[in-house]
Amino acid sequence: MAAISGKVVQHNLVAKCCQQDRELSTKYRLHYCPLNRRNLLPPVVGKLAWNGNSTMQLGTLSKFKRGIVYCNAASSFTAIPSVEKNYFLKLQNGSDIRGVAIDGVEGEPLTLTEPVTEAIAAGFAGWLLEKKKDDSSKCLRVSVGHDSRISAQKLQDAVSRGLARAGVEVIQYGLASTPAMFNSTLTVNEEFSCPVDGSIMITASHLPYNRNGFKFFTSAGGLGKPDIKDILERAADMYKCIANNDSKGGQTAVSLTVKRVDYMSVYASNLVAAVRKAAGNIEKPLEGFHIVVDAGNGAGGFFVGKVLEPLGAITSGSQFLEPDGLFPNHIPNPEDKTAMKAITKAVHDNRADLGIIFDTDVDRSAAVDSSGREFNRNRLIALMSAIILEEHPGTTIVSDSVTSDGLTTFIEKKLGGKHHRFKRGYKNVIDEAIRLNSVGEAAHLAIETSGHGALKENHWLDDGAYLMVKLLNKLASARTSGLGGSSKVLTDMVEDLKEPAVAVEFRLKIDQNHSDLKAGSFRDYGEEVLKQLENTVDSDTKLLKAAVNYEGVRVSGYGGWFLLRLSLHDPVLPLNIEAPSNEDAVKLAHDVLNAVKEFTALDTSALTKFVGV
Numbered sequence: 001m002a003a004i005s006g007k008v009v010q011h012n013l014v015a016k017c018c019q020q021d022r023e024l025s026t027k028y029r030l031h032y033c034p035l036n037r038r039n040l041l042p043p044v045v046g047k048l049a050w051n052g053n054s055t056m057q058l059g060t061l062s063k064f065k066r067g068i069v070y071c072n073a074a075s076s077f078t079a080i081p082s083v084e085k086n087y088f089l090k091l092q093n094g095s096d097i098r099g100v101a102i103d104g105v106e107g108e109p110l111t112l113t114e115p116v117t118e119a120i121a122a123g124f125a126g127w128l129l130e131k132k133k134d135d136s137s138k139c140l141r142v143s144v145g146h147d148s149r150i151s152a153q154k155l156q157d158a159v160s161r162g163l164a165r166a167g168v169e170v171i172q173y174g175l176a177s178t179p180a181m182f183n184s185t186l187t188v189n190e191e192f193s194c195p196v197d198g199s200i201m202i203t204a205s206h207l208p209y210n211r212n213g214f215k216f217f218t219s220a221g222g223l224g225k226p227d228i229k230d231i232l233e234r235a236a237d238m239y240k241c242i243a244n245n246d247s248k249g250g251q252t253a254v255s256l257t258v259k260r261v262d263y264m265s266v267y268a269s270n271l272v273a274a275v276r277k278a279a280g281n282i283e284k285p286l287e288g289f290h291i292v293v294d295a296g297n298g299a300g301g302f303f304v305g306k307v308l309e310p311l312g313a314i315t316s317g318s319q320f321l322e323p324d325g326l327f328p329n330h331i332p333n334p335e336d337k338t339a340m341k342a343i344t345k346a347v348h349d350n351r352a353d354l355g356i357i358f359d360t361d362v363d364r365s366a367a368v369d370s371s372g373r374e375f376n377r378n379r380l381i382a383l384m385s386a387i388i389l390e391e392h393p394g395t396t397i398v399s400d401s402v403t404s405d406g407l408t409t410f411i412e413k414k415l416g417g418k419h420h421r422f423k424r425g426y427k428n429v430i431d432e433a434i435r436l437n438s439v440g441e442a443a444h445l446a447i448e449t450s451g452h453g454a455l456k457e458n459h460w461l462d463d464g465a466y467l468m469v470k471l472l473n474k475l476a477s478a479r480t481s482g483l484g485g486s487s488k489v490l491t492d493m494v495e496d497l498k499e500p501a502v503a504v505e506f507r508l509k510i511d512q513n514h515s516d517l518k519a520g521s522f523r524d525y526g527e528e529v530l531k532q533l534e535n536t537v538d539s540d541t542k543l544l545k546a547a548v549n550y551e552g553v554r555v556s557g558y559g560g561w562f563l564l565r566l567s568l569h570d571p572v573l574p575l576n577i578e579a580p581s582n583e584d585a586v587k588l589a590h591d592v593l594n595a596v597k598e599f600t601a602l603d604t605s606a607l608t609k610f611v612g613v
């Protein structure tokens, strides 16, 4: 743990340091704009005032004065282009912030610049301070971690500056997983400066190398859409403040303390403890199990050395554990076919008992059994449901909307649980499970086919590593109770899951510039497409609309089903089809195509190809 302090120097020197030594780059000296608490109440545009004498730390102020923003130092950037508020709002991606952090990809201009990042971090600090205003006696602390992206260090530095502007104590974790960042708001361990009041994870999950983004946490969980909007609005005002001061050239020297903490060791030791406990307090409950991990060069490599090996597992053949933000081997994403092939091959090549794969920031995962069968998508949900329903008989399993009919039958008929098929989006699924519990319906698992899975017992946190821990618990406890020593125990648990012969997904793009949109939004256009499809289905006796459905149009027919819905983020209508044969899948696709063909802004070429027209 290193405490670093510094004085103001030119930012270009900082940039040079960053280039010279990534590891040491946070030992910068920086310009600093220590907003006092007043700055962090909702800013009122047009009432910015500058106070060259105010160096008060946030925690020491007790009185609030709304509407006036005090800044007393210069920006750390030499030339800050002015941007509109809308620029910030466009960075919102559901309950995350996402943007382009590396320049050079055609058609993808840089959006997450350092000043923008700094303003976003200051916006979060402002939001957090307002939430914690009743606890004004202490200086707030915020942990910052990142995945393996090549822009990580640059953004971590900018985030730290933004937080420091607000007088917030910055605790850097370096390479970390998203769930670990949330956990740092709950862990009580003063040696590691925990719990923190808030946490920022710098990640863009499985998106290409040039993207990056932020997820935010407090002890209440991940922030939701309205909070993100609030933070971006604050950031837009903060940005003005930075740019304004920059143009005036004012600078004030203050020091910044950055603590570095190896929190991933704390987080991993909790996972180790959970498996040991489940196995009856055995020190090495996985001794003899051969488990290979594919971290896809993301942040998940820790799972081998810090979780599996202390538990006694053999991990030889694990691959792509070293962080590499160019992702040279495959996209770190369990939904990606190449990624799943890679871990399946590793299981075969090493004759392993189990394969585990994580996405870049480890909030998602999937597994592969010793025969190479995937525990992914519906099969992962089925396996997790089997485990959770053993622990909580009759409980409700909340899933996303693209889950199969076979899964419902499995959960309800075989496992005796209740399947609540809700909407796509991990936050939607988690929030729905929390809501069900609040109205008296017991739900212990919220899980998406994407590999996001959250358990009530784990604070409703979608944690890919924790999901895998539940599988390891099962392996270890089965062997302890003499039920065998291989992943067959897991495979047997989902033996009765009926899987469709054909499962396909088409992502039908809406051309936002097409005249057929009549200057309306792609969402309105997508809704019209869905309405049209619904009307067509209603008049077709071979098709049956799902009685209960929370998203898009879900229809049964020809022994299978389809779901057409609006993407959460993109101008896209994803179409999922599952059917007992290719012929039946084509029939379903054909019906959808017929219903939507007059929507000329919708790219149905892939669907047309599939039906062979």
Ligand SMILES: O=P(O)(O)OC[C@H]1O[C@H](O)[C@H](O)[C@@H](O)[C@@H]1O
Residues within 6 Å of the ligand: 424, 425, 426, 427, 448, 450, 452, 566, 567, 568, 569, 570, 574
């Ligand atoms: O609606 P889509 O475009 O299919 O995207 C939906 C997905 O978006 C993100 O990746 C979220 O993290 C997932 O939770 C969600 O399922």
